[in-house]
Amino acid sequence: MNYTYMVRCKDGTLYTGWTNNIERRMEAHNSGTGAKYTKSRRPVKLVYCEEFQTKEEAMKREYAIKHMEKKEKEKMVLGMDMKKKEKEKMVPGMDMKKKEKEKMVPGMERREDERLVRVRPDKRQVEFQKVEFYAFIHFTINTYTGKEWGDGTESPEIFSPDHLDAVQWVTAIKDAGMRGLILTCKHHDGFCLWPSRYTRHSVAASPYKGGKGDIVREVADACQAAGIKFGVYLSPWDRNSELYGRGEEYDDYFVNQLTELLTNYGPVFDVWFDGACGEGAGGMRQCYNWERYYEVIRKLQPDACINVCGPDIRWCGNEAGDTRDAEWSVVPARLRDTEMIADKSQQTDDTDFSFRRRTISSSDADLGSREFLKDEPDLIWYPVEVNTSIRPGWFYHQEEDDKVRSLEELSQIYFHSVGGNGTFLLNIPPNKEGLLAKEDVERLKELGEFLRKAFKRNLVEEAVLAVDSYKEGFEIENVREPGYGKYFSTREGITSCTIGIEFEEETVIHYLILQENIEMSQRIEGFSVWAETDGNLREVYRGKVVGYKHIAQLKGIRTKFLQIKIHDARVCPTVAFLGVF
Numbered sequence: 051m052n053y054t055y056m057v058r059c060k061d062g063t064l065y066t067g068w069t070n071n072i073e074r075r076m077e078a079h080n081s082g083t084g085a086k087y088t089k090s091r092r093p094v095k096l097v098y099c100e101e102f103q104t105k106e107e108a109m110k111r112e113y114a115i116k117h118m119e120k121k122e123k124e125k126m127v128l129g130m131d132m133k134k135k136e137k138e139k140m141v142p143g144m145d146m147k148k149k150e151k152e153k154m155v156p157g158m159e160r161r162e163d164e165r166l167v168r169v170r171p172d173k174r175q176v177e178f179q180k181v182e183f184y185a186f187i188h189f190t191i192n193t194y195t196g197k198e199w200g201d202g203t204e205s206p207e208i209f210s211p212d213h214l215d216a217v218q219w220v221t222a223i224k225d226a227g228m229r230g231l232i233l234t235c236k237h238h239d240g241f242c243l244w245p246s247r248y249t250r251h252s253v254a255a256s257p258y259k260g261g262k263g264d265i266v267r268e269v270a271d272a273c274q275a276a277g278i279k280f281g282v283y284l285s286p287w288d289r290n291s292e293l294y295g296r297g298e299e300y301d302d303y304f305v306n307q308l309t310e311l312l313t314n315y316g317p318v319f320d321v322w323f324d325g326a327c328g329e330g331a332g333g334m335r336q337c338y339n340w341e342r343y344y345e346v347i348r349k350l351q352p353d354a355c356i357n358v359c360g361p362d363i364r365w366c367g368n369e370a371g372d373t374r375d376a377e378w379s380v381v382p383a384r385l386r387d388t389e390m391i392a393d394k395s396q397q398t399d400d401t402d403f404s405f406r407r408r409t410i411s412s413s414d415a416d417l418g419s420r421e422f423l424k425d426e427p428d429l430i431w432y433p434v435e436v437n438t439s440i441r442p443g444w445f446y447h448q449e450e451d452d453k454v455r456s457l458e459e460l461s462q463i464y465f466h467s468v469g470g471n472g473t474f475l476l477n478i479p480p481n482k483e484g485l486l487a488k489e490d491v492e493r494l495k496e497l498g499e500f501l502r503k504a505f506k507r508n509l510v511e512e513a514v515l516a517v518d519s520y521k522e523g524f525e526i527e528n529v530r531e532p533g534y535g536k537y538f539s540t541r542e543g544i545t546s547c548t549i550g551i552e553f554e555e556e557t558v559i560h561y562l563i564l565q566e567n568i569e570m571s572q573r574i575e576g577f578s579v580w581a582e583t584d585g586n587l588r589e590v591y592r593g594k595v596v597g598y599k600h601i602a603q604l605k606g607i608r609t610k611f612l613q614i615k616i617h618d619a620r621v622c623p624t625v626a627f628l629g630v631f
Contacts, residue, residue, distance in 0.1 A: 184230030200239025202290030214484025240290025281320030295334025378418020469601025
């Protein structure tokens with residue numbers, strides 16, 4: 051039963067609050083603090099007044115009372131009643147320390163876990179993951195030929211996006227909730243969207259703006275003006291260049307173009323390389339000097355991540371938007387091998403889109419569990435990117451205007467990529483006019499509205515939190531706001547815990563968000579979510595990993611109590627943010 055008290059401050063304002071501690075109210079009443087009686091909607095035995103100078107002082111008093119009652123709240127939320135605690139005290143040695151010791155993992159397992167959690171992201175990887183959702187813009191000569199892959203023989207004369215509007219592109223992706231844009235500055239056909247000094251096969255040879263256009267500049271400027279991060283895709287495979295296949299001679303050419311992009315267009319948050327490597331204009335293949343390319347990027351844009359055929363961000367292994375049930379960022383170093391990545395990448399023009407429908411195979415389903423990593427000598431932090439297109443093709447085809455992915459499809463890919471310890475790269479191709487098609491723009495707006503509504507109000511902000519184990523200085527209260535400066539953790543060696551969430555009243559819950567402090571590595575190996583319905587706790591969700599972010603879809607359950615049970619973690623779990631929506 052809760053009891054109401056009323057405070058009449060000396061400035062004349064009234065302030066009401068409540069407490070469930072009858073003894074404290076009795077003490078206040080008997081101490082002569084000016085107790086008064088009043089009626090309240092709550093069940094009341096005694097209502098008392100305390101006098102304060104201002105309402106703010108009264109609010110501070112209520113805050114102190116609520117925190118003094120925290121232990122009683124924890125008892126309620128975690129289901130640990132006093133009788134049970136007293137019984138446990140009667141059993142010799144059954145104190146909290148012994149309980150925690152019982153949870154601690156054996157020595158060999160602990161040493162292996164310590165090896166795994168030593169693998170951590172660098173600063174650029176941490177910042178990249180915060181981008182979460184960003185756009186791919188495939189636009190080149192292929193837009194005018196109807197092909198997905200050009201062969202390098204196309205005439206620049208056909209490239210004429212007379213109504214190109216980079217601001218429209220950026221506005222549409224921002225409406226969808228995206229925070230970055232990666233432009234295909236040069237695809238396999240070798241046509242450059244900027245006036246490169248090193249080839250005549252570029253926008254400078256097209257009718258666009260009388261040969262004076264620079265689409266990379268327009269897009270980079272539009273991104274900067276809208277607060278959207280800008281990234282570049284540059285295909286190492288160039289089917290137009292006569293230098294392709296000539297070893298260092300082609301590498302010099304490629305590095306020169308890469309340097310143009312990384313020095314003339316402001317900050318670049320990402321450089322995207324795919325694994326396609328076919329024959330060039332002279333019928334030869336090129337052995338790419340990846341390490342040289344990486345060195346140039348690190349020198350010119352040190353904060354940029356390098357994706358797919360690169361050391362920073364891992365390709366998910368398909369273009370269908372398919373995801374793993376458990377996505378780990380701590381993986382074997384061999385996964386970064388560019389030849390292996392290239393071998394799994396698309397190598398021929400996929401006219402029937404069969405490659406893009408390929409999903410994750412069972413052999414690739416587990417890349418980072420303890421069992422998978424136990425015999426792997428070299429480990430790296432290599433988080434995943436999920437990439438797919440809003441349409442069947444990567445480039446615009448008018449006949450696909452009625453094949454735009456549905457809101458349900460896109461939202462589920464979002465939940466399983468961003469909400470599955472990954473990032474989500476969604477391609478939206480401009481049409482021949484240089485505009486995003488209205489069908490795509492409408493779907494992006496619809497998606498953005500859906501996401502904003504879904505995550506508008508975090509119920510944890512006003513809930514009571516409790517936990518059965520924590521490390522001093524790393525209390526559960528630290529999870530209310532996102533960020534890594536403060537976070538929750540148990541003591542090292544305590545690999546499980548139960549977090550309780552009590553709401554003021556019964557409410558409908560659709561989503562729960564968990565985020566680890568990935569600066570301390572990825573640790574959680576399994577968890578479940580429980581809700582009290584009809585007076586009983588029942589399991590409503592089970593997850594395997596958390597990592598940067600896990601979004602649990604709870605499907606509109608109605609409850610006043612939630613429990614999150616972390617069943618297993620490496621060394622100890624960390625939680626940087628907890629959200630209920």
